Amino acid sequence: xxxxxxxxxxLRVRFSTEDGVVHAVDGISYTVDIGQTLGIVGESGSGxxxxxLTMLGLTRSQGADIEGRILFGGRDLVxxxxxxxxxxxxxxxxxxxxxxxxxxxxxxxxxxQLTEAVHAHRNVSKSQARARAVELLDLVGIPDPKRRxxxxxxxxxGGMRQRxxxxxxxxxxxxxxxxxxxxxALDVTVQAQILALLDDLQSRLGxxxxxxxxxxxxxxxxxxQIAVMYAGRIVERAPxxxxxxxxxxxxxxxxxxxxxxLDSPRGEELVPISGRPPSLIKRPxxxxxxxxxxxxxxxxxxxxxxxEPVTGDPxxxxxxxxxxxxxSRIWHGLTLGESSATLxxxxxxxxxxxxxxxxxxxxxxxxx
Amino acid sequence: MGRYIIRRxxxxxxxxxxxxxxxxxIFYVLPSADPAVLRAGRNAGPQQIAEIRHSLGLDxxxxxxxxxxxxxxxxxxxxxxxYQYNVPVRQLIFSRLPATVxxxxxxxxxxxxxxLSVGIxxxxxxxxxxxxxxxxxxxxxxxxxxxxxxxxxxxxxxDDIGVWKxxxxxxxxxxxxTFPQKFASMILPWLVLAAATSAVYARYMRASMIDTMxxxxxRTARAKGLPERTVIRRHAVRxxxxxxxxxxxxxxxxxxxxxxxxxxTVFNIPGVGRLLYNxxxxxxxxxxxxxxxFGAFFIVFFNLVVDIGYAYLDPRVRYS
Numbered sequence: 001x002x003x004x005x006x007x008x009x010x011l012r013v014r015f016s017t018e019d020g021v022v023h024a025v026d027g028i029s030y031t032v033d034i035g036q037t038l039g040i041v042g043e044s045g046s047g048x049x050x051x052x053l054t055m056l057g058l059t060r061s062q063g064a065d066i067e068g069r070i071l072f073g074g075r076d077l078v079x080x081x082x083x084x085x086x087x088x089x090x091x092x093x094x095x096x097x098x099x100x101x102x103x104x105x106x107x108x109x110x111x112x113q114l115t116e117a118v119h120a121h122r123n124v125s126k127s128q129a130r131a132r133a134v135e136l137l138d139l140v141g142i143p144d145p146k147r148r149x150x151x152x153x154x155x156x157x158g159g160m161r162q163r164x165x166x167x168x169x170x171x172x173x174x175x176x177x178x179x180x181x182x183x184x185a186l187d188v189t190v191q192a193q194i195l196a197l198l199d200d201l202q203s204r205l206g207x208x209x210x211x212x213x214x215x216x217x218x219x220x221x222x223x224x225q226i227a228v229m230y231a232g233r234i235v236e237r238a239p240x241x242x243x244x245x246x247x248x249x250x251x252x253x254x255x256x257x258x259x260x261x262l263d264s265p266r267g268e269e270l271v272p273i274s275g276r277p278p279s280l281i282k283r284p285x286x287x288x289x290x291x292x293x294x295x296x297x298x299x300x301x302x303x304x305x306x307x308e309p310v311t312g313d314p315x316x317x318x319x320x321x322x323x324x325x326x327x328s329r330i331w332h333g334l335t336l337g338e339s340s341a342t343l344x345x346x347x348x349x350x351x352x353x354x355x356x357x358x359x360x361x362x363x364x365x366x367x368x
Numbered sequence: 369m370g371r372y373i374i375r376r377x378x379x380x381x382x383x384x385x386x387x388x389x390x391x392x393x394i395f396y397v398l399p400s401a402d403p404a405v406l407r408a409g410r411n412a413g414p415q416q417i418a419e420i421r422h423s424l425g426l427d428x429x430x431x432x433x434x435x436x437x438x439x440x441x442x443x444x445x446x447x448x449x450x451y452q453y454n455v456p457v458r459q460l461i462f463s464r465l466p467a468t469v470x471x472x473x474x475x476x477x478x479x480x481x482x483x484l485s486v487g488i489x490x491x492x493x494x495x496x497x498x499x500x501x502x503x504x505x506x507x508x509x510x511x512x513x514x515x516x517x518x519x520x521x522x523x524x525x526x527d528d529i530g531v532w533k534x535x536x537x538x539x540x541x542x543x544x545x546t547f548p549q550k551f552a553s554m555i556l557p558w559l560v561l562a563a564a565t566s567a568v569y570a571r572y573m574r575a576s577m578i579d580t581m582x583x584x585x586x587r588t589a590r591a592k593g594l595p596e597r598t599v600i601r602r603h604a605v606r607x608x609x610x611x612x613x614x615x616x617x618x619x620x621x622x623x624x625x626x627x628x629x630x631x632x633t634v635f636n637i638p639g640v641g642r643l644l645y646n647x648x649x650x651x652x653x654x655x656x657x658x659x660x661x662f663g664a665f666f667i668v669f670f671n672l673v674v675d676i677g678y679a680y681l682d683p684r685v686r687y688s
Contacts, residue, residue: 154684
């Protein structure tokens, strides 16, 4: 098997603030192969953006404390000096962001911003860079690129701006494109166009893509692998089909149940995940998800689960303390439309198999 | 763009009309004493006062006075006659203007140079020793009154009374005849006038830079792989400096309008501010009125320059 394009090993990113240390990324590992697409999914504040910004060294200036390794083409990006990392940014690894309007400089013409990206890494003439800019706008499907290249960002529509951002990212034919919430700020119809464009460009240019999103629906179509992040950690990692077919983590179930699906039973309601994302300064004890997990047991408040392969499926890993047999029974129940409240009895029975009928109350102020 | 400029110019003219009307109200209608007496100065006889009353049309009804006044100001560019100096006020102001322009120009260059660079460096090296030192220093300079700073600088550096006799002191500008002498005589006034303003600009630029550095497009510029130097110069400073342009326009306008009064008085520079100071001392109402109108013109004019400059700097303004 060939070397993966990108290998993140036990990456940790901490920020010291006045309120305490923020554990933004807490020991995540994943790999991306050449030409592959990875989706990183999680709520805001789950560390998904910070991990990618760290890859490009963009959290360094904010005083981030970074540990672990990010291997890319045989180099460790964490240890690389700023000057070396700059040569990789926008060249071998490019990034696009959530809000294309605020991400483009309002005072410079689109063409100027594009040629700047070319000039940053290539020693080409002005006219060559400009020709490349027109070519890039054409590549991302902007009509009349020769005229548009001389316009300002505010003269473009939202979707067209994101196309400009993509064009800029592709300027130096990167091997890896990181798309941080690329469709969140766009209309739904435009979202689909941008995703289709990314998919199309990938098949034509052969680059790998990391898509960061809070929306599992966005990544369903175009990713090969999905990593679900919660409170700075990966809680589940699997091929896309497995995430949608046999998800293992209660948080993933929550994400899946909160997006509308065409194949779900008629009349089924969308269920939001209760509670709020945890503070990354004072994180919950044990399993970080336990305060919001409908299937929590007392010992989950003490034991910190590790990301481990699912029995019988080495490509699928999950960090959950429930037994795999129990997890598959709960997910089966959820797919049949049962609520998590009714499925909770499975957990309780499993915990107290003898006294199945005398259900003890799980007290909130019980021993932790 | 053309329409934008025309709109701004029309608005500027309207502003001048409004200001003139307000000035008329203040100088002709509101004074409780006889306007003719006020204009005649302190040593005028009854006959002279009657003459002034008649020549200024002060014996006519208010609306007729207003028409005459506006006609004189806008059609003939006539700001009245100073009986104190026995010359037309316009001539008086024009004779004083070069010194003020000279003073303000030098001070602007100094305060922009110092203020902007200190602001940029403080923003980039935020919370560093250099940032804290320059912000503390700027606070001190902002707190120091210009007349105090002027006197202290004369006491320390003037070549006549100074502890270290380095720079030409009070009154040296009026005495200077060659360009190098005039230049040297302005060094202390420039520094004193620029001190507080450059401190204000340093703080303003720092805040503006810090805001800009957290913009998404700065992250984009970095993600493109641009060198940090380019990110700061081409992307951050370019944006952060735009609001400063507004500030410069207003400050230059008000300084030319006589706001350099303290500096000019302390250093005895025969400029517009010094003229205003003298006019106030001897109750030379026509001159005060003339300088007020002139000042309004400068402020409106520089506001116009700022608006047009802003459109040039920010394409979003140009096209909307």
